[in-house]
Amino acid sequence: MDRISPIGLILSIAAILGGQALEGGHVSSLLQVTAFIIVVGGTLGAVMLQSSPAVFLAGVRLLPWVFRPPRAEFRGMLEQIVQWGNTARRGGLLALEPAIDSLGDSYMRKGVQLLVDGAEPAVLRSSLELDVETYEDFHKQAAKVWEAAGGYAPTIGILGAVLGLIHVMENLSDPTKLGAGIAVAFVATIYGVGSANLVFLPVANKLKSIVARQVKLKEMVIDGLEAIANGENPRNIEMRLEGYIA
16 A cells, blocks of 8 residues: 555645634635535536546546555566576476466566567567557556646636626625625635645646556566567576666
């Protein structure tokens, strides 16, 4: 679990609510159902309008990655590739065939299968690189769902503020209704700017960094399998792939 993400989220919200309390304000004054519906509903609708169903749903499914990102064990992958290199060096590429069924990742299975089938190194690389490019493009689009939400939310918040002021202007003759309209106007702006900068944009950036790390791991696999296909010494493969480990 990525502990820093929930800590950061809690800290940012607590800082704002704590500042409100220190200034003598009431936290309850920031709770406006109308403003929430305007900002969240408007932002959600705008994001859905710009996204395809597959990309939008993928963006939603990626949200748990912020708190539980997929593992990217570069050291473990390096050791696995070196082991494959030693196996291939002793028994040939066909000796790797039993390892295919034990691999849970389809990308890894495809790479080792190409290796066992005797694919040329250039063919192996081009085939796996195409998979990586497709993976990266789709997942970055999914992460941009949250980036788009961060762009729309402040504007929707301003729209909510304008709607609140319209409500105020319509009820100038009735002072009892002015407070609600003014509250919606200001709180909608807070919701829009706050959700964008405290949630949507940080989530988008975190997801993009996770995707980039997964892509780097896949590139490491490509380099390792290509080196095995070229018959390179496992020790040399290990020294080269060490560069992927921070």
